Structures are given as structure tokens and as C-alpha cells.
Amino acid sequence: MEKEISTINQVLKDITQVAVRFNEADPLGIVWHGHYIRYFEDGRESFGKKYGLSYLDCYAHGLAIPVVSVQCDYKKALRYGDTVTVETTFLPRRAAKVFFQYRILNSKGEVVATGSSMQVFVEVKSFQLQLTNPAFFEDWKVKWKLE
Amino acid sequence: MEKEISTINQVLKDITQVAVRFNEADPLGIVWHGHYIRYFEDGRESFGKKYGLSYLDCYAHGLAIPVVSVQCDYKKALRYGDTVTVETTFLPRRAAKVFFQYRILNSKGEVVATGSSMQVFVEVKSFQLQLTNPAFFEDWKVKWKLE
Amino acid sequence: MEKEISTINQVLKDITQVAVRFNEADPLGIVWHGHYIRYFEDGRESFGKKYGLSYLDCYAHGLAIPVVSVQCDYKKALRYGDTVTVETTFLPRRAAKVFFQYRILNSKGEVVATGSSMQVFVEVKSFQLQLTNPAFFEDWKVKWKLE
Amino acid sequence: MEKEISTINQVLKDITQVAVRFNEADPLGIVWHGHYIRYFEDGRESFGKKYGLSYLDCYAHGLAIPVVSVQCDYKKALRYGDTVTVETTFLPRRAAKVFFQYRILNSKGEVVATGSSMQVFVEVKSFQLQLTNPAFFEDWKVKWKLE
Numbered sequence: 019m020e021k022e023i024s025t026i027n028q029v030l031k032d033i034t035q036v037a038v039r040f041n042e043a044d045p046l047g048i049v050w051h052g053h054y055i056r057y058f059e060d061g062r063e064s065f066g067k068k069y070g071l072s073y074l075d076c077y078a079h080g081l082a083i084p085v086v087s088v089q090c091d092y093k094k095a096l097r098y099g100d101t102v103t104v105e106t107t108f109l110p111r112r113a114a115k116v117f118f119q120y121r122i123l124n125s126k127g128e129v130v131a132t133g134s135s136m137q138v139f140v141e142v143k144s145f146q147l148q149l150t151n152p153a154f155f156e157d158w159k160v161k162w163k164l165e
Numbered sequence: 166m167e168k169e170i171s172t173i174n175q176v177l178k179d180i181t182q183v184a185v186r187f188n189e190a191d192p193l194g195i196v197w198h199g200h201y202i203r204y205f206e207d208g209r210e211s212f213g214k215k216y217g218l219s220y221l222d223c224y225a226h227g228l229a230i231p232v233v234s235v236q237c238d239y240k241k242a243l244r245y246g247d248t249v250t251v252e253t254t255f256l257p258r259r260a261a262k263v264f265f266q267y268r269i270l271n272s273k274g275e276v277v278a279t280g281s282s283m284q285v286f287v288e289v290k291s292f293q294l295q296l297t298n299p300a301f302f303e304d305w306k307v308k309w310k311l312e
Numbered sequence: 313m314e315k316e317i318s319t320i321n322q323v324l325k326d327i328t329q330v331a332v333r334f335n336e337a338d339p340l341g342i343v344w345h346g347h348y349i350r351y352f353e354d355g356r357e358s359f360g361k362k363y364g365l366s367y368l369d370c371y372a373h374g375l376a377i378p379v380v381s382v383q384c385d386y387k388k389a390l391r392y393g394d395t396v397t398v399e400t401t402f403l404p405r406r407a408a409k410v411f412f413q414y415r416i417l418n419s420k421g422e423v424v425a426t427g428s429s430m431q432v433f434v435e436v437k438s439f440q441l442q443l444t445n446p447a448f449f450e451d452w453k454v455k456w457k458l459e
Numbered sequence: 460m461e462k463e464i465s466t467i468n469q470v471l472k473d474i475t476q477v478a479v480r481f482n483e484a485d486p487l488g489i490v491w492h493g494h495y496i497r498y499f500e501d502g503r504e505s506f507g508k509k510y511g512l513s514y515l516d517c518y519a520h521g522l523a524i525p526v527v528s529v530q531c532d533y534k535k536a537l538r539y540g541d542t543v544t545v546e547t548t549f550l551p552r553r554a555a556k557v558f559f560q561y562r563i564l565n566s567k568g569e570v571v572a573t574g575s576s577m578q579v580f581v582e583v584k585s586f587q588l589q590l591t592n593p594a595f596f597e598d599w600k601v602k603w604k605l606e
Contacts, residue, residue, distance in 0.1 A: 037357070039350070039353065039354070039357070040191060040192070040197075040353065040357070040367055041191055041197040041199060041350070041353065043191060043192045044187060044188055044190060044191070044192070045187070045190045045191070045192065045193075045194040045245055046192075046523055046525075046583070047192040048525070050187075050188040051496070051525070051526040051529060052188060052493065052496035052497055052500065055492070055493035055496055056333070056335070056493055059333065059334065059335065059493065060333070063331070063333070063334070073334055073392070074392075074393055082487055084487075084489070084492070084533070084536070085492040085533060086532065086533050087530070087531065087532045087533065088492060088530070088531050089528070089529070089530040089531075090528065090529050090530075091527065091528045092525070092526060092527050092528065095525070095586070098192055098367070098368075099368055142487070145536070184504070186497070186500065186501070186504070187500065187504070187514055188497070188500065193376055193378075193436070195378070198349070198378070198379040198382060199346065199349040199350055199353065202345070202346040202349055203346055203480070203482070206346065206480065206481065206482065207480070210478070210480070210481070220481055220539070221539075221540055229340055231340075231342070231345070231386070231389070232345040232386060233385065233386050234383070234384065234385045234386065235345060235383070235384050236381070236382070236383040236384075237381065237382050237383075238380065238381045239378070239379060239380050239381065242378070242439070245514070245515075246515055289340070292389070334485060334486070334491075335485055335491040335493060337485060337486045338481060338482055338484060338485070338486070339481070339484045339485070339486065339487075339488040339539055340486075341486040344481075344482040346482060392486055
């Protein structure tokens with residue numbers, strides 16, 4: 019999904035937990051694969067709150083960060099009763115993009131899925147794509163020593 | 166939910182069909198009860214398109230019609246593979262409210278659930294509750310001979 | 313929804329918190345009314361874990377407890393960024409039914425919705441409705457001094 | 460996601476339509492990206508019904524076909540009121556896998572997203588992964604001249 023080689027090694031990581039809801043498991047007793055996209059979002063939310071890069075932080079600068087691509091590989095089944103651990107890692111990019119990698123683990127600590135997402139910046143009012151990094155995002159990367 | 170006795174007998178009814186998605190059935194193989202609220206909304210949507218009372222019709226008059234109460238009684242289980250029939254009936258009220266009754270039927274024509282919802286009118290800009298019927302809604306009721 | 317007068321005053325209550333997800337708010341910026349049914353389920357889950365009456369506890373006795381009716385009254389809008397508090401109260405019934413009342417509060421502590429749900433016991437294998445209280449449920453009520 | 464070069468040119472395609480529900484659009488007025496995974500499933504369902512490769516067809520042979528990877532690229536925003544067209548194309552693989560490509564189009568016929576999914580065969584009873592193509596799937600491919 020992302021071939022650009024980064025020379026920046028620093029990464030930021032968040033770990034959060036989500037309970038599997040009864041209604042998220044399907045007739046096979048396993049969590050429907052589409053729900054993992056929501057677990058990724060829960061991971062991003064938790065990351066955003068921890069490091070100050072939430073949707074609301076972006077809105078405060080007149081920007082939204084829609085997802086432009088997402089990908090998930092499923093290794094094992096999740097079941098109702100499991101507690102999901104979502105590991106969300108921010109990987110800096112030179113381009114005006116926000117790239118996250120995810121690992122989903124079950125209650126036993128086994129990796130059940132991995133994935134990634136790419137987001138871009140758009141102005142909320144005009145939906146205009148931002149081709150360069152917004153100033154607040156540059157500042158944010160400096161603050162966290164990502165550049 | 167609604168005790169007010171109506172002297173108006175005229176009702177409007179819509180019938181639409183919704184396929185049960187695999188991911189809407191739970192580990193017991195039956196459709197999770199929360200999804201019926203969505204079937205009700207599908208019924209309202211279909212009703213709104215047929216009779217000109219959709220969310221977009223209301224927006225055109227600067228109004229939203231949020232749901233202020235909903236209720237559902239479940240009689241039988243729905244399963245993946247079933248096609249749901251939603252019967253949506255508009256029951257006129259004197260007050261500035263939109264009241265619908267619903268019947269959900271399975272592929273065999275058996276009633277699997279009944280329910281109802283109440284909506285009110287609020288101005289989109291101010292979220293101000295409208296205490297009297299909006300003019301466009303009065304006109305709509307006259308058009309369909311509901312008053 | 314429930315007219316039966318209870319002479320039993322004892323109640324059990326659980327309080328839990330749920331974060332409003334970005335994708336749970338609609339184009340008006342408010343949480344779609346159907347999601348509250350899921351908050352109720354989150355409340356029941358939390359209650360079940362606290363007091364030993366979860367879905368998995370019931371399964372261990374060969375029983376499922378499907379919802380046979382649900383009802384919700386909406387008082388105020390919830391928004392993305394709000395943290396929802398769900399108060400779940402078990403109200404004992406003589407009949408073989410599980411009755412819960414719910415109060416949903418926003419971050420300011422204001423009640424945004426109230427509701428209730430009724431569940432029955434069915435045998436998992438046969439889907440046979442249980443007309444009398446299962447022994448484990450009677451024991452559970454005795455344990456928590458609800459009878 | 461899939462590097463294996465296929466020497467088989469024949470493909471099967473299905474086109475179906477899905478209405479965007481009001482509750483699928485977020486506070487920005489656009490459809491939440493996670494819902495596209497559901498549109499893909501709607502596409503597979505429609506494909507399965509048309510060509511005889513539905514979940515229920517697989518169950519009849521004691522098999523389930525869980526998704527092991529999914530990927531989506533978003534090009535344009537979808538909005539409430541749009542009707543989504545899902546184009547689902549089956550691309551044959553030598554391995555015991557089911558590979559689909561998707562194109563999502565809006566009401567104007569513009570491509571709003573593309574994606575793909577990979578499924579494998581597992582025995583329903585044992586969850587055992589099938590390393591070779593099940594006989595019924597070989598027959599199915601022969602029937603549709605995919606081999």
C-alpha cells in the first residue's frame with residue numbers, strides 16, 4: 019500500500035483495549051471481518067487522545083482527515099468474550115499523509131490481524147485536499163521528535 | 166407510547182423489502198434485535214420516497230425530524246437468508262409529531278416484530294423544537310387527505 | 313411495556329461508560345438513535361459481568377436470553393466526543409423474564425435517554441421458551457437478595 | 460495483496476445497487492469508510508446468488524469461506540441520498556482461495572472506491588483450513604468455464 023521508503027526511524031505507538039460485543043460475532047460465532055475496521059478506528063482514537071492528534075484536534079484547525087485507503091489481513095478468528103488489544107503505530111511520511119499500522123491481539127496475546135490505513139488532510143469547509151503538511155501537523159511531528 | 170385518541174381514520178402505508186445480511190445474524194444464527202431499528206428506518210425511508218416525506222424533503226424546508234421515541238416487540242427470530250418485509254404506516258397526530266407503526270414479516274409472511282416511532286420537527290440551524298406543525302407538513306397532510 | 317406490579321423493592325444497578333465513536337454520529341452531528349440500543353446492550357454486558365448474569369453465564373446453563381421487547385425515549389442529543397454513562401437497573405419480575413431499565417447520561421451528567429428491555433429464557437438447542445424461572449436464575453436472585 | 464500471476468483470463472462479474480442509509484453518513488455528511496466493507500459483502504452476496512456461490516451454497520457442502528484479507532482505496536466521498544453501484548468481479552486463482560475485486564460507483568457513475576478481498580475454505584465443524592480446492596468449487600469453476 020505504501021512503498022515510499024522512510025529514512026525516519028522514530029515511531030509513536032498506542033495500545034488500547036476493546037471488548038468484543040455479542041452482536042459483533044456472526045452465526046459462525048466469530049467476529050465479522052468488517053468490525054476490525056472499527057477496531058482500527060478505536061485504535062486511532064486512543065492514539066489521538068494520547069498524543070493530541072484526534073479528529074477534534076484537527077477540526078480545531080479547520081481540517082478533517084478522511085481515510086483514503088485501508089487494508090487488513092486476518093490470521094485467527096476472534097470470538098465473543100474476547101478482549102481485543104489494538105496496537106496503533108504512527109509511521110511518519112514526508113508527504114501530507116497520516117499513516118498508521120495496526121496489530122490486533124486476542125486475550126491470549128496472539129496476533130489475530132494486522133493492517134494499515136492512510137489518511138489525508140482536507141479543509142472542512144471546502145473539502146479541498148491539502149497537498150502540503152498543515153503547520154499544526156508539522157509542529158506536532160516536531161513536538162514528538164518525528165522529524 | 167401514544168395515548169392520544171385520534172379521530173382521523175385515514176392512514177398511509179408503504180411496504181418494502183430488505184435482505185438480511187450475514188453480518189446481521191449473531192452467534193445464535195438469529196438477527197440481533199438492534200438491527201430491527203434499522204429496518205424501521207429503511208421502512209421510513211421507503212415511505213418517505215413514495216409519499217414525499219423523506220429526510221431530504223424536510224431538509225429542503227430547513228427542518229430535521231429526529232426520533233424521540235422508539236419501541237419494538239419481537240415475536241419470532243429472523244435468520245440469515247430471510248428477506249424481511251417492512252410495513253410502515255403513518256398515523257396522523259394533531260400535535261407537531263410524526264408517528265409511524267411498523268410490522269416486520271419474514272419470508273413466509275409471518276409477523277416477526279411490531280413497533281412504532283415518534284419524531285418531532287426541529288430547525289436544522291438552531292435545533293429549535295417546532296411546537297406547531299410546519300406549513301409544509303400541513304400541506305403534505307392535506308395533499309394525502311389525512312386531515 | 314410492563315404493567316405487572318412488583319412487591320419486591322430490591323434492585324441491582326450497574327454504571328458503566330462508553331465513548332461515542334465518530335462513526336456513530338450522523339450528518340446532523342448527533343448520535344443516530346439506533347445506537348442507543350447498543351449502549352443498552354453494553355450496559356447489560358457490564359451488569360452481567362459485575363453480578364454474574366452475562367450471556368456466557370446463561371450459555372453455561374444451556375440457555376440464551378433473547379430480547380423480546382425494547383423501548384427508548386430520547387431527551388437530548390448526544391454528540392461525538394461525549395462519553396456516555398449507562399445506568400442499568402435490574403428489576404425483578406415474578407414471571408420467567410429478565411427486565412432492565414436504562415438511563416443514558418452525557419458528559420455533563422444530563423439524562424439524554426431512558427429505556428427498558430425485556431428478555432426471556434430459551435433453551436439454546438431447541439429454542440424452546442422456558443415458562444418457569446430456570447433454577448440457576450432463581451439461585452442468582454436469592455444470592456443477590458432479590459426475592 | 461495478490462502477486463500470483465493468473466493465466467486464466469475468464470472472469471465473472473455481478474452488478475448490484477445499494478442505497479446509502481442516513482445513519483451511514485458521518486458528521487461530515489459523508490459515508491464512513493468502514494461501511495464500504497459492507498458494500499463489498501453486499502456485492503459478494505449478489506454475486507453468490509446470481510452464480511450459485513453464496514454462503515448458504517458453501518454451507519450445504521459443510522464449508523465456510525471466511526475473509527482472510529480485505530483492502531479498499533477511496534477516491535471520492537459518498538453522501539446520503541446516493542445510490543451505490545457495486546461491481547463484483549471473481550478472478551480465478553489456482554490456490555484454494557476465492558478472490559474478488561470491487562468497484563463502487565456513485566449515482567453519477569463515478570468510481571468512488573476500488574478494493575479486493577481474499578477468502579479461504581474452512582470446514583464448518585472443525586474450522587480446518589482446506590489446502591486444496593473443494594470438489595464443489597472445482598465443479599463450479601468448470602460450470603462457469605473458469606478453468
